[in-house]
Amino acid sequence: MADAKVIPFGDEPRQRRGTGTARPGKRGTGRGKGGAGGGALAPVPEQQGTSPEAPEAVEAPVAEETQRGGWERRIAGGLSFLRRRITGDYEVDEFGYDRELTDQVLMSMIRPFYEKYFRVEVKGIENIPAEGGALIVANHSGTLPLDGLMLQAAVHDEHPAGRHLRLLAADLVFVLPVVNELARKAGHTLACAEDAQALLQRGELVGVMPEGFKGIGKPFSDRYKLQRFGRGGFVSTAMRAGAPIVPCSIVGAEEIYPMIGNSKTLARVLGLPYFPITPTFPLLGPLGAVPLPTKWTIQFGEPIETSGYSAEAAEDPMLMFNLTDQVREQIQHTLYKLLVQRRSVFF
Numbered sequence: 001m002a003d004a005k006v007i008p009f010g011d012e013p014r015q016r017r018g019t020g021t022a023r024p025g026k027r028g029t030g031r032g033k034g035g036a037g038g039g040a041l042a043p044v045p046e047q048q049g050t051s052p053e054a055p056e057a058v059e060a061p062v063a064e065e066t067q068r069g070g071w072e073r074r075i076a077g078g079l080s081f082l083r084r085r086i087t088g089d090y091e092v093d094e095f096g097y098d099r100e101l102t103d104q105v106l107m108s109m110i111r112p113f114y115e116k117y118f119r120v121e122v123k124g125i126e127n128i129p130a131e132g133g134a135l136i137v138a139n140h141s142g143t144l145p146l147d148g149l150m151l152q153a154a155v156h157d158e159h160p161a162g163r164h165l166r167l168l169a170a171d172l173v174f175v176l177p178v179v180n181e182l183a184r185k186a187g188h189t190l191a192c193a194e195d196a197q198a199l200l201q202r203g204e205l206v207g208v209m210p211e212g213f214k215g216i217g218k219p220f221s222d223r224y225k226l227q228r229f230g231r232g233g234f235v236s237t238a239m240r241a242g243a244p245i246v247p248c249s250i251v252g253a254e255e256i257y258p259m260i261g262n263s264k265t266l267a268r269v270l271g272l273p274y275f276p277i278t279p280t281f282p283l284l285g286p287l288g289a290v291p292l293p294t295k296w297t298i299q300f301g302e303p304i305e306t307s308g309y310s311a312e313a314a315e316d317p318m319l320m321f322n323l324t325d326q327v328r329e330q331i332q333h334t335l336y337k338l339l340v341q342r343r344s345v346f347f
Contacts, residue, residue, distance in 0.1 A: 137248060139331055141250070142253035166199050193233055224335050239306045250296065262274045
């Protein structure tokens, strides 16, 4: 039989919670086996295998085994991915979209900026439908189109259905080497009504930023002031497809590259819509191209339904103008509201 442990009545201090040491047992009546109440508790036999160290000793190998199994699955998945890429056993749609590459590689590259660098906070994600086509209309800013990538990551990572956003991009994106291929693989397509309508009718989420270069290349003094939204082509596209329009407001992108000047001569020489001058670029060279780590907020507004309109309504210019203005005003109002709520540009 194991040795008995005697617990005396004393004024020893109790151990604090969370120290990992067992607390003393509750005082008994003082009547042990065959004895009367007295100055000591009855002997308490030790129970083998009940020491606090036993669960830890069991859990450590289990944790190591679980971790090892997780790494093995990752390695196996990575090798399987490489095999499919080498053998060409993967699917690409007619627009060049490679869903597997986007999920496994491209999103993994964007995610650290989304989660750690810009610390994006998303609101109103429930306003994006769980299925079916929808047109997400957002403001555009930041000198470089990082807001489109963060918007794509927000929809993919925050939506319960893990939906993919197909962004409409300008012609310039598809003439730049490397950028062209990456944009196609990520699901971006040319900003034309035919492509957008085809995607919407297929039940895809489509993203558009109607300000275009006027928004992304505007001076820092005009930050968060929406530029012209064009003639409402995105509204007529959504109406023809019967897809809802989801307004989206992005705060934080305006300050990543404060554009204080524009060298029009260099822009013409390089064939660019503008050549930005910021407090750090081109003064600091490549280092000046590092964006400032601002805190972002992306809010999706309530969808505007278009399914109730007839097919002929898409040809009504006055209706197009009114709906375009409604979307623009909703985005602008939300921008002002988010700016009032923002504590700091960086926190």
